[in-house]
Amino acid sequence: MALPPLSPEQRRSALDKAALASDSEAMRKVRVPALLESLPDIGKVRAQKILTEAEISESRRVRGLGTQQRERPLERFAPHR
Template identity: 55%
Template sequence: MPLPKLTLEEKKQALKKAQQVRSERAKIRQDLKAGRTGIREILEQVDNDVIAKMRVAYLLESLPRIGKVRTRKIMNEIGIDETRRIQGLGSRQKQALLERFGNQ
């Protein structure tokens, strides 16, 4: 399926929106890393489009002392696919994440 033809103005708007989303995600990651917010607050904001479309791996890697290797191991143990986004998590998967990281 070919990509739709966008006008120059539509391209500018799309780029601006993408940059805004990246900035918001970066702030969320900084807040998680610094401990200003926890995973429980993030998982409760599924109605926020920026959070809902964030990959779970990206979220976990933002937690203190959790890197790519530990993230992959944790996701395998819980049964979360590498490409899963937060909005696609099941209730058991969310509960498992909260049990593991709820106090952070």
């Protein structure tokens, strides 16, 4: 079965969606400490403190985080009201 012809706009949209899916899949494979350390002003010591407070193992990858483990570090970086 042949694919239907796509307009340039449809092609660009499909390529953008594919790139986004690829990036998010790669991001899920990153270890949590490496992700934290990639943030500005977060070094190894601060990353370790955040992991300890959130009860996250150093060997944990982003895709392996539970709901509460994802929310705890995010609360730390949320803007204060």
